[in-house]
Amino acid sequence: MTAQRRLIIGISGASGVIYGVRALEILKAVSDIETHLVISPAAIRTLGEETNLCGDDVKALADHVHSPKDIGAAISSGSFKTLGMLVAPCSVKTLSGIAHCYNDELIVRAADVCLKERRRVVLLFRETPLHAGHIALMERATLNGAIVMPPVPAFYNKPETIDDLISQTIGRALDIFDIDANVVKRWKDVGL
Structure with a gap:
């Protein structure tokens, strides 16, 4: 029997x-992936502004x-084996916490633990335009080992809907964890 792989998903308020x-x-x-969700209070509010979902709907997916607030959760320990963490979206506040190892809440603490254990941390940083402070935070987080991946849409795959754009971006982010969920339209697959 193959052990299940774990991935932490952080959803910030961006x-x-x-x-x-x-x-x-x-x-x-994806049958062999066990998800561990941390959703911030700001994300719950943003969820209500941007979707027809509530926090319980999202929590049911994990x-x-x-x-x-539980900085003593299992995911806050390096002994808890994971593939790493995807923060999607990643707010400036969360990026700042990760860049400066300011572990005052679980999203940042779990990311910090993944980084110290040399596990992948992918940050879908959602801010534009950028000022020098944002760029410095992205540099600092990258130097700490994180991968900053602003959700910039791909168009070579000829997306027809917003869902196509979102799925392609998430599929590419999951690629970084060696998870192929069969949602990415690959360059060679689009007839170029």
Whole structure:
């Protein structure tokens, strides 16, 4: 029997909560991935502004849900084996916490633990335009080992809907964890 792989999903309060939701939806269909969700209070508010979903709808998509205040949760320990963490979307506040190892809540603590254990941390940073402070935070987080991946849409795959754009972006983010959920239209597959 193959052991289940675990992936932490952090959803912060930045615009674009649908990225985190879509990650959970896609991963639900991947049988060997166990998801651990941390959704911030700001993300719950953004969810209500940007979707027809509520926090309970999103939590139901995850295998395990951890309170953002529970810095003693299993995912806050390096001995808890995971593939790493996807923060989708990643707010400036969350990026700042990760860049500066400021572990005052579980999203940042779990990311910090993944980084110290040399596990992948992918940050779908959702801010534009950028000022020098944002760029410095992205540099600092990258130097700490994180992968900053602003959710910039691909167009070579000829997306027809917003869902196509979101799924392609999340599929590419999951590629970084060596998870192929069969949602990415690859360059060679689009007839170029």
